[in-house]
Amino acid sequence: MMTGPSFKGGGLAQEPQNCCNLHCTCILQVQDAPISRVRVKDAMCPKYEPFVRIFAKTTRVCGRPTLHLLRKTPQNSCNLRLQFCSCILQVKFPPPLPSFLWRRTRRFILLWYAKKMRVSELYESQVRKLKRLHRNGACKTELKREAVHLGELKRLLRHVRSKTRPQYNQTPASYSPVRTEYPAHMNLPIDDEGFIVSFSLSPDSTEVSAVQFYQKFGFVIFRDILEPEECNASQCEIWDALEQQYPGLHRSSIPSLSVLTSQTYGLSSAPAVFTPQMLRNRCNPKLVKVMRLLLGDNDILMSHDRWCFYRPTKSLGMCETAVDMPEWKTAASLHLDLNPWTFIEDKVNVQVQNLYYDNLRDFSKEMNSVNEVTGPHLQGVLALTDSMENDGGTVLVPGFHHIFSSWVKSLGDMKNFAQHSDPRRNRLVWRGGGSGSFKFCDSDPIHHLKQRITVRAGSLLLWDQRLVHGSVPNNSNRFRMAQFIRPFRRKTYDSMRLERRSKVVTAHLESAGKNFISSLTTDDKRVLGLHGYLDN
Numbered sequence: 001m002m003t004g005p006s007f008k009g010g011g012l013a014q015e016p017q018n019c020c021n022l023h024c025t026c027i028l029q030v031q032d033a034p035i036s037r038v039r040v041k042d043a044m045c046p047k048y049e050p051f052v053r054i055f056a057k058t059t060r061v062c063g064r065p066t067l068h069l070l071r072k073t074p075q076n077s078c079n080l081r082l083q084f085c086s087c088i089l090q091v092k093f094p095p096p097l098p099s100f101l102w103r104r105t106r107r108f109i110l111l112w113y114a115k116k117m118r119v120s121e122l123y124e125s126q127v128r129k130l131k132r133l134h135r136n137g138a139c140k141t142e143l144k145r146e147a148v149h150l151g152e153l154k155r156l157l158r159h160v161r162s163k164t165r166p167q168y169n170q171t172p173a174s175y176s177p178v179r180t181e182y183p184a185h186m187n188l189p190i191d192d193e194g195f196i197v198s199f200s201l202s203p204d205s206t207e208v209s210a211v212q213f214y215q216k217f218g219f220v221i222f223r224d225i226l227e228p229e230e231c232n233a234s235q236c237e238i239w240d241a242l243e244q245q246y247p248g249l250h251r252s253s254i255p256s257l258s259v260l261t262s263q264t265y266g267l268s269s270a271p272a273v274f275t276p277q278m279l280r281n282r283c284n285p286k287l288v289k290v291m292r293l294l295l296g297d298n299d300i301l302m303s304h305d306r307w308c309f310y311r312p313t314k315s316l317g318m319c320e321t322a323v324d325m326p327e328w329k330t331a332a333s334l335h336l337d338l339n340p341w342t343f344i345e346d347k348v349n350v351q352v353q354n355l356y357y358d359n360l361r362d363f364s365k366e367m368n369s370v371n372e373v374t375g376p377h378l379q380g381v382l383a384l385t386d387s388m389e390n391d392g393g394t395v396l397v398p399g400f401h402h403i404f405s406s407w408v409k410s411l412g413d414m415k416n417f418a419q420h421s422d423p424r425r426n427r428l429v430w431r432g433g434g435s436g437s438f439k440f441c442d443s444d445p446i447h448h449l450k451q452r453i454t455v456r457a458g459s460l461l462l463w464d465q466r467l468v469h470g471s472v473p474n475n476s477n478r479f480r481m482a483q484f485i486r487p488f489r490r491k492t493y494d495s496m497r498l499e500r501r502s503k504v505v506t507a508h509l510e511s512a513g514k515n516f517i518s519s520l521t522t523d524d525k526r527v528l529g530l531h532g533y534l535d536n
Contacts, residue, residue, distance in 0.1 A: 123153045127359075134358035181406070182446055183399035186217060194388065195454045198223040201286055207293060214294060218401040219453070219463035225286045226382065226458040233277040234384045235481055238268075238307055245269060257311050262330045265471060266480075268306040272363040274508040276516055278307065281382055281483055283524040287460055291487040294378060294462060299490045301529045304363045304505065307384075310392045310480035313473070329473035330392065334450060336468055337379065339428065339436035340408040343371045343466075351433025353497045357504040367486060369435035370465060374492040377465035383455045384481040392474030393482065395450040396467055404466040440468070460485075502531040 130146050189197040198221035199210035214220040226234070239251045246259045281287065282302040292298050311328045342349065352369035355362045370377045387393045400407075411417065417428040417438075426444060429437045440446055446468060455461050463469060465486075474480055493501070505528060509517050517530070525532075 120157060123150070123157050126150045126153055131356070131358045135356075181403065181410075182449055183397070183403050185449055186398040188217065188398060188451060190454075195456055196221055198455070198459055200224060201289060211294070214462070214464075217398040218467040219396055219398065219461065220294070221453070221455055221459055221461050222286075222290050223456055223459045225284060225290070225460040226281065226384075228458065230277065230281065230284075231384045231457050234281060234307075234483060237275045237277050238309055238384075238481055241268065241273075241275070242309065254312075254316050257328065260309075260311060260328075262311070262328055262473075265333065266308040266310045266330045268308070270306060271360040272304040272508075273306045274304065274512055276512050278483060279509065279512060279516070279528065282485060283520065283527045285523075287382070287485070288523070288527055290460060290462065291378065295376060295487060295489060297489050297491075300487045300527065301490050301493070302527050303367060303484075303486045303488065304508075305367070305484040305486065307481065307483045310474040312477045312479055314390075314475060315477045329475070330471065332470065332472045334395070334397075334440040334444075334447060334468060334470035336438040336466070337368055338370055338377075338438070338465060339368070339414075339430075339434060340404075340411065340438055341414040341428075342434040342436075344405055344408050345371055346373060347371075348373050348492075349434045352435065353494050354433075355497060355500070357501050365431060365433075365435055366488070368431055368437055369433060374489065375465075377486075378462050379465050379469070379486045380460055380462040380484070381455075382483040382485055383457055383459045383461065384483060385479060386457050387453075387455050387480055387482070388476070388478075389452055389454055390474075390476040391478050391480050392472055392476070393480055394453045394461060394469060395472055396453055396463055396469045397446060397449045398451060398467075400449075400468045401464040401466040440470075498529075499531075502529050505529045506531040 126146065126149060130143070130150055133143055133146060191197055197213075199206050199213070200223060201207065210220050210222065242260070243249050243251065248256055248259050250256045282304070288300070288302075291300055291302075310330060311325070313325050313328045315322045316325060349369050349371060352366060355366060357363065367379075381394055385391075414428060417426060418430050418436075420427060424441055424443060426441050427439050429439060431437070450468070450470065452472065453461055490498075506517075509528065509530065517525070520528070520530075
């Protein structure tokens with residue numbers, strides 16, 4: 001029997017009851033304290049979550065780790081039953097903190113306490129619980145509550161891993177850089193307005209030229225896929241989503257953009273977006289025609305992906321002066337959205353056929369779980385605003401698809417890239433079941449070959465998934481908005497997986513609007529993957 005925690009705060013502190021080897025229960029009288037943003041379930045007390053929120057911050061008092069708990073209750077004083085791991089803690093209730101301190105101290109609970117909780121086990125357990133609730137048809141309120149808790153656990157898990165990440169010497173003795181040949185630099189044709197040369201869908205001779213361009217460079221741009229009205233409607237949906245997610249944000253106010261974050265490359269928080277205009281863009285007849293042309297297959301399914309939003313960072317009108325906001329810039333990246341080693345295998349990835357789509361991230365997993373057997377594979381960006389050289393956005397390494405296979409063979413064992421976190425080395429982000437993505441470090445010479453791809457609003461940029469690509473931050477006073485999109489060949493799906501996917505997609509489309517599905521054509525429904533439109 002281990003000694004349980006003792007709590008002090010407000011005036012009443014009782015000894016713990018029902019102690020066990022891992023957890024123990026205490027009664028604590030809580031006086032009025034400021035509200036916080038961390039759910040009480042993070043402190044292992046699901047019973048009081050409907051009306052209690054706990055914020056935890058770590059300091060040391062008299063040599064002891066101190067856990068500061070702040071809470072909101074319907075009364076000035078309330079007895080709470082809190083369950084914590086077996087450890088000695090002293091609890092204090094500090095006065096209200098300024099808002100900027102709340103943001104800085106959101107990463108809660110001390111590191112050694114998080115280790116005792118085995119956060120990774122709690123995270124996996126919460127994932128299983130959320131999937132079970134989805135299968136059982138739980139209400140949206142319960143699903144949202146559990147999803148928020150999952151997000152908090154994920155952030156805590158990242159925090160723990162970052163604190164325990166090993167430090168590396170300047171010259172790691174156990175690592176020998178891979179010597180590989182990259183493609184030669186390719187000069188891209190540019191039109192009179194400074195955009196990369198693009199193609200229209202007619203006449204047929206233009207389509208032939210577009211395919212030849214794609215085969216040479218590994219990418220191609222088709223213009224006028226969306227009308228200006230469709231671009232505006234798509235932008236409005238992005239603004240609506242951001243204003244709903246971030247209280248205080250107003251699309252007409254530049255200073256209010258400070259509530260946004262640039263840590264996630266400007267991507268939407270939802271892995272898959274099912275708003276009306278985004279769905280209409282996916283089944284746009286011009287877009288579908290282009291996808292079928294490059295895949296050489298008329299029977300395709302469209303992905304359900306998300307959008308991105310880049311804030312302007314230069315010469316912004318704030319406080320009657322023009323200022324720069326470099327902290328609003330997103331991080332630069334260069335990567336492949338696939339696992340290079342499993343991609344060149346001559347067998348189908350069996351694990352991807354087991355996706356249930358009860359989590360929106362399964363729509364992301366299907367995009368990274370590809371190989372040559374199920375190819376060819378395309379990725380794309382639908383430009384919702386003009387994207388000039390300094391506006392930030394997509395960069396590509398033209399021609400990389402020609403040397404992809406030889407490059408993979410030169411890498412050696414996959415374990416050398418999957419079992420380290422040295423930021424100075426290329427690495428494989430393993431996502432399970434053979435899927436993953438390959439990240440290039442900042443010092444890799446391939447960065448000298450990347451080129452900005454400038455496109456007009458309404459244009460569709462498509463590239464071979466074997467092409468190294470990424471993004472660079474916005475360095476202008478203009479917004480950048482885009483929608484990610486890609487096609488799949490339907491015959492690469494087995495019948496059971498296709499059935500599961502179609503039911504989830506249909507449920508999301510039904511929530512997009514009362515008459516939305518009825519407004520779609522039969523081909524639209526089949527391309528989007530609706531239930532009842534699976535067979536030929």
